[in-house]
Amino acid sequence: MNNKANFWQILLFVAIPCIPLLIFWIIPLFVSVWLSFTNWDYISPTYEYVGLDNYIKLLKDASFLQALLNTLFFTAGTVIPTIVFGFIFAVMLNRLRRNVVFLQGLMFAPWITPMIGMSIVWSWMFDPQVGPINQFFSLLGLPKLNWLTDSDTAMWAVIIVTVWKNIGWAMLFFSDALTKIPQDLFEVADIEGASLLAKVRYILIPLVSPTTLFLFIILSLDSLQAFDQINVLTQGGPAGSTRTLLYLYYEFAFQQFNMGTATAVAVLILIISAILSFLSMKISKKYVYY
């Protein structure tokens, strides 16, 4: 049995560590919800309650709907390739015995680098004239693209940078999960004459499913909050084609100081992440094998 903690112990071990959590996480979350029902503009000391006006205005606003769709597209477009390639690379690495750490090191390096710095590098790599990407494309006989200034390709450019940065991270998590799979499972599968695909389908995928779920939640939350790469590469443009909800929130809050509308966007981002987490938990009960 544990000891029942006394007042001083609670103060030291619980209350004090909770102060920063309370001041910069929990209170701001509730204040955000409250502000979203006001028309506060940050500068004036007064504000009025406007009920659901901020939300109604947003839902009627075409640029909000565009941002919502962009966010969903960006999230799916980054999370799925990151998980799929991370898994494939990990499975390939798992077959090797030597040089594994060296290869993992190369693939994981992008994750260490600052997103701002590397986005600046990528913005030049995407340059239509001098960038290596178009040079590579013309080598393959593909058309040169105006990556960042064309609203058809700008989102893909942002997705490429985001996936590039996170693949190594997903790969390491899968590598760890794969090393924990008992080898005799494969031996049994070999005796039964299972094909490679069958082994992947019936052994690997089910047994790494907790990792997949974890990565899905974390990467989705990460994508919902993506900012640095969008800020450097496109500033939400061209024609709003890379403006996500978070970017819209940033523009409302810290460029227009329209705090009411901004916090309404924040609350909607919160709701989306809550739904996402909830759904993942539901799905996990059915499909994840612990």
Next chain:
Amino acid sequence: MAKTYTMEKTILFIILLCIGLFMFYPMVWMILSSLKTTDEVLGSSMTFLPSDPQWSNFPRALEAAPFLRFLWNSFFTASVIVLVQLFLSSLLAYALSHMEFKGRHALFMIVLSTYMLPGAATYVPSYVIIARMGLMDSLNGIIVSNLANVFTIFLLRQNFLKVPRELIEAARADGASEWLILWRIVAPLSKNAMINASILSFIGNFNNYLWPSLITKSEENYLISVGLNRFFSTQGTFADTFPLLMAATALSVVPLLLVYFILQKYFIGTVSTSAGIKG
């Protein structure tokens, strides 16, 4: 049989090496570009390697903006944040794993749900709080607002739970205080988890951009990413300063990368170990 086995491994190794080099290429391109002349990057004489490495691009970049100051700011704030986080998170993680009090489960659920929510949603109120505390435009503001790290709390709680109950009970029976049990028994046994949490948090805080850019206004308080992005938005559009810009970017990317390659095995272990925590 053995021969096809080696063959397969060799092919696999070559494919993976290509993928790895491909992923590492942006960093190589950045460093090569930082050593070129403007003409070599943009002109007709485009080459892969710089013909005559322009090391002077680096002192020129340092002259254009105080990047060493920015690097120090990032290093300093990230270090202080990690140390305080580690201290506070250890206390809370210990309480959540080995102490009994009313509302422990509720507190854990609150911490858990905070982990699932995007931090950006807190920026508007936190901005006001920082302003009210008089910490706007200061390194202290960056430090104070980043002290809570839910991920670290989780990682530590998960590892503290692995410390055998009997060990803690025995220490209590011998009259050891909870403080002593935490720092003399539980923390040393969870040393790896603590180092892992520190490395991950340090990288995040060193590279942090959005929040620090909102609450710092004067150049002397910029973190490296903030300073670099300001430099980029003022210089980046002029093509002829491109090698200079790449030199400045290299200054922001290379320090952590160097540490990473020296301690590579350790970094890789870090992420894999933290893979042990799942929700």
